[in-house]
Amino acid sequence: MKLKETTTIRIRFNETDPLGIVWHGNYITYFEDGREDFGSKHGISYLDVQSHGYVTPIIASSCKHKLPLRYGDIATIETTFENSPAAKMIFHYKIFNPDGAVVCTGKTVQVFVDDSNQLSLNLPPFFESWKKSKGLL
């Protein structure tokens, strides 16, 4: 079983470049849109994480582009949680254009840092509880 959510966005004029397509760096923002929407729906948003005394900086991100998106396009972000045993939050992304074709795929990796600025080597207790509540542990 995979935890997965889909999020709809509309491409802004200011997100496109002189070629008339979304500037590649903006996909990182769309990944964040997807991740945040996933988090809101599953109780693991940035604000949820912070309420437990942790922040979750991104340590790696990647994106592979297959097709362009244009101004005004309604795109769909599919955000999938990878159930890794590590003390990390790993998300995979697929973005689809209005025709349902895959525009890009991507991945982000986050670690847990506690409020004394220490990297967690083990699952923080709140995250362990969350995984259990979702049937992932």
Next chain:
Amino acid sequence: MKLKETTTIRIRFNETDPLGIVWHGNYITYFEDGREDFGSKHGISYLDVQSHGYVTPIIASSCKHKLPLRYGDIATIETTFENSPAAKMIFHYKIFNPDGAVVCTGKTVQVFVDDSNQLSLNLPPFFESWKKSKGLL
């Protein structure tokens, strides 16, 4: 006498829009570039202000556009400090294109908020000292 500084920027690809010109919202970033450069040169940068226990949120900004800027253009920002008696930092901006023509003019107004989150109605002491040191008081 007016305190004034000029700052050179190079227009980034990702700052331009499908019309091939700088998206209008990015001029607010250029104003910040000019203001920060002014601040660095005159000891009144954001970090200087913070070291005295204040932050200076923007309460008003405006921009009038006359000509476009394009990707790769080397533009010049002229940032002028307005010597107002109010407990405010007021800057005026002119941006010039590579031919020396005025691309836009603008203005920002900042207030002083202290570390107990109170708006300063009078000049903060550090700002009064700064104005004296610049011959503005």
Next chain:
Amino acid sequence: MKLKETTTIRIRFNETDPLGIVWHGNYITYFEDGREDFGSKHGISYLDVQSHGYVTPIIASSCKHKLPLRYGDIATIETTFENSPAAKMIFHYKIFNPDGAVVCTGKTVQVFVDDSNQLSLNLPPFFESWKKSKGLL
């Protein structure tokens, strides 16, 4: 009678600054969100305008800030069309926080430029028709 639309946005993490509040330049993006939403609902979006052979560059924008917005806030943008006789599109904006308080007010002015890059001194025919259809002429 005033043409007016409201648009709901959710403040993104990456739109906020080290003070934990929305960076002031991002309000220009929110104004564009409101204007585009208004345009979509009333048949006068950027893509509609372009389909008639015109572009509508912004020649002036301004914003007055009264309260901050924070990450995760659901804000409401109220976009009002000003029925000016000039060959311009003028919009006024009010953004409200989740408590209904006014966060900022703003204004943008756009002109019409045709596909031979000439500024329209008179109302373009499509815009005149649009105004009639909305009871504004």
Next chain:
Amino acid sequence: MKLKETTTIRIRFNETDPLGIVWHGNYITYFEDGREDFGSKHGISYLDVQSHGYVTPIIASSCKHKLPLRYGDIATIETTFENSPAAKMIFHYKIFNPDGAVVCTGKTVQVFVDDSNQLSLNLPPFFESWKKSKGLL
């Protein structure tokens, strides 16, 4: 022999997030800064490529984060051209903080698309000439 250039940037206030560090998506902009500076110095900038009738969309990008950057930091981007036999432009990036420590590493891959919107499977003639002029062919 590797073609490599270094570029100095100053971190803007609006590039940092509520944690006080650069928002991860902005590193994609810094990579573009490094790539463009490399291009300007070596005659292979985006404008050079376009003058030969090609555009070079990004098909993949990745970034690994090791340390944060903060507002006001002077960072150095090291951009290295990978001499691949493929019809691609591949760049590797290292960004260093003011202490000389590696902040992040990254990579981008670009393809060549000609003015009839066709992907080039072979090296475009101008790119072949450029590689010869640099001793890479």
